[in-house]
Amino acid sequence: MIYPKIPLAQTVIQLCKAKGIKHVVISPGSRNAPLTIGFSNNDFFKCYSIVDERCAAFFAMGIAQQLQEPTAVVCTSGSALLNYYPAVAEAYYSDIPLVVISADRPKHLIGVGDGQTINQPNVFENHILYSANLKLDLKEDENQVGEELPIFKNLENKLETLLGLKQSIQEFNELEINKAINIAFQKSGPIHINAPFDEPLYDRVEKLTVDPEVIPIKQKPLVIDESLLNNCIEDWNAAKRKMILVGVKQPNQIEQQWLNILANDDSVVVFTETTSNIHHENFFPSIDKIIAPLDEAGYKNLQPDIILTFGGLIVSKKIKAFLRNQKPKHHWHIDTIKANDTFFSLNRFIETQPNYFFSKLLAQTKSISSDYRPRWETIKIERRYKHTEYLNNIDFTDLKAFQSILKAIPNYTILQLGNSSTVRYVQLFNINKTLEVYCNRGTSGIDGSTSTAIGCAVATEKQTTLISGDLSFLYDSNGLWNDHIPESFRIIVINNQGGGIFRILPGHKNTDNFNTYFETNHNLTAEHLCRMYGLEYLTTSNELELESNLQSFYSEGAKPKLLEVFTPKNLNDEVLLNYFKFIK
Structure with a gap:
């Protein structure tokens, strides 16, 4: 098999393979040649060549979105990296694991007027889960311009120190790459690996010269604090008007048994957005169609005691305005990563999977007699009739x-x-x-x-x-x-x-x-x-x-x-x- 000669490139590629990153989207360039050589000559990877880096990053995001696993994008140095930013921001807020791998110039060539150079470390600082700023491999050539090499008294001292530095740099890079990729898996979001390469860039070898350590990915166990769960159960059983609002969600992620229980509780209304990929005849899709015509009195009469949200961001501006104006007593959000205070009333972040939460909550709660869902149901039927009548004319x-x-x-x-x-x-x-x-x-x-x-x-x-x-x-x-x-x-x-x-x-x-x-x-x-x-x-x-x-x-x-x-x-x-x- 053909490998890049540069040990850092070998390390990046081997760890991507070890972590199971199969899809790699490469934008042509020279500085990233060591990475391109390694990825494209390894049958484990499915490589795609896309010239426009902005398109390449969104293309990779589409793959990651569909497969629900990290996908890598690889580019050369300079402004090429900045073209990834729109997709990086989207992945950050949509919880999509995008692995950005950028080639960089050596540190001593940054800020001296060399071509295709910008300050690449931490360039996505506000929209990234982790930035791994790797170190340049040391060469054995004694004339190398080092990053910050010490002054040596004799040759023996020099060789011993160089060997130690090389090992130290290799260990540092391995740790940083492991950490970055593990975070992409654990927190489902974008990470950035910035790898500086010195020339020559196109040299190849037939045997690997490094064997990086693979640090396992640790997943958090599904648990809920007992006192938090008991409080939720008590409040849920006491509330006669409960609203569930589902944002962006992958298909088939919520077990049907929980949807059925929620759908048949008259004290619960479930609003679903088109992007929630959740359906039941007793649920309430087409949110704007249902609530837009309501007046102030209508909003007040339908104000929920509890709003429970899960999934990603909400499209409907009208439901946001409704719940910001008629604030519920409780807003709970279920997610393993984060909770947005969209309605300025968030008081419980339930840090777990929705299925696990419902398995605990619904096992200890009961359906309550209420006119809440029937009242919403009457509105839904009226809106559907008027919708059809209008579209026909x-x-x-x-x-x-x-x-x-x-x-x-x-x-x-x-x-x-x-x-x-x-x-x-x-x-x-x-x-x-x-x-x-x-x-x-x-x-x-x-x-x-x-x-x-x-x-x-x-x-x-x-x-x-x-x-x-x-x-x-x-x-x-x-x-x-x-x-x-x-x-x-x-x-x-x-x-x-x-x-x-x-x-x-x-x-x-x-x-x-x-x-x-x-x-x-x-x-x-x-x-x-x-x-x-x-x-x-x-x-x-x-x-x-x-x-x-x-x-x-x-x-x-x-x-x-x-x-x-x-x-x-x-x-x-x-x-x-x-x-x-x-x-x-």
């Missing part, structure tokens, strides 16, 4: 397009959503419960949706569909510069010629600079991008054409497909705002 717009699109997505496939208006439109519909739904809600940025979706599609045998707004798609169009896109991958772009969501938000829309600086008007399409990157291109601008195209869109083909749906930018906001008035 509107012109073709974004809202109408989403109705047709969501009906057409094949069962048991994956749906990736762009941010901004896309995920919010989808939240208004009762999603097909066989779909697995994902969205980058950590930072909720429009960057990286396409790259993440492609990474997801590569990591699974299930068909993946991405629904994206036009600005989000164009922003991440380099994500298509990718030789790994499966033929089954599908993209639907809702093109309303600008940032249509800004017409929905409060504010003045008829000012001179609104179209330029807020909505960002454009006349661009995806057609030329599809031609350049080898995607089959379809287009539509009315309901009948859309439904017809959707039938052929999901038929098998020799290449990925993109469907661009043109909607009227000056009508979308009016139809959506009138929707909320109508269902009231």
Whole structure:
């Protein structure tokens, strides 16, 4: 087998293999050549080459998101590393284990005007779980410019000291790499390994020269403080109005037995977001559709005593406003890593897995007679009826397009959503419960949706569909510069010629600079991008054409497909705002 000659590169690669990091996304460069040589010549690793580092990091994040295991990205020195930052921030807030491995120049070449050099150690300081700043290997060449070598009195002294330093540096690097990767597993988030390499960079050997120590990953046991559990049980049994709100969650993570118990307790309402991937006929999806028309009295009448949350960040602004205005007496959050005080009323962080907590709580609690869920159920039924009535009588717009699109997505496939208006439109519909739904809600940025979706599609045998707004798609169009896109991958772009969501938000829309600086008007399409990157291109601008195209869109083909749906930018906001008035 071929290995890089540099011991530090060998160490990084061997420890990644020992920890089970199989997927490695490499962006071409020279300084990272030792890493590229090692990863790409080892059959254990599945390597991907993606030029644009920002796209590469989101692509890797899509793989990690789908497999729920750390995925590595490898880049050269300099600004290449900074292009990882959007994905690093998203992974940090979405609890996705992204392993960033950057090559660096030797310390003595930083800050002296050498090319492709920046201050790389701790560059992600505010959005990283751990930064391992490794040390440069020492060479045996006595003319080497060392990092900070001591002055030697004689040759024997020098050789002995160099040997000790080399061993010390190797031990330090092994410890730091182990620690960083272990944290990525334990806390499910991004870590950064910065590895300085000196030239020559391309030398290879056929035998390893180092055998790094592998420090096992320690997982925290699932336990709950007995007094905390007893307090929860006492409060749960006393409360007649309990609300559970589920944020971003991987599919099939909550045991059905607990969902059934919660669904059949009249004192409990369970609100689920589209990205929660949790379903039950007694639960309450489409949160905004249900609560948006409520007035102050309605909010007050439905104020919960206890709000219990688990999962990631919440999309719905309306549920946040409701619970911030009508604060519950108790807010508990269940998670193994962190708890966000989203409603400014958090008083219990239950640091464990939701399944484990429910197994302890529901074994010692009882269903309570209450009119809480029945009252919410009446509202839900009314909203669904009005929703259907309104959709049957509107012109073709974004809202109408989403109705047709969501009906057409094949069962048991994956749906990736762009941010901004896309995920919010989808939240208004009762999603097909066989779909697995994902969205980058950590930072909720429009960057990286396409790259993440492609990474997801590569990591699974299930068909993946991405629904994206036009600005989000164009922003991440380099994500298509990718030789790994499966033929089954599908993209639907809702093109309303600008940032249509800004017409929905409060504010003045008829000012001179609104179209330029807020909505960002454009006349661009995806057609030329599809031609350049080898995607089959379809287009539509009315309901009948859309439904017809959707039938052929999901038929098998020799290449990925993109469907661009043109909607009227000056009508979308009016139809959506009138929707909320109508269902009231």
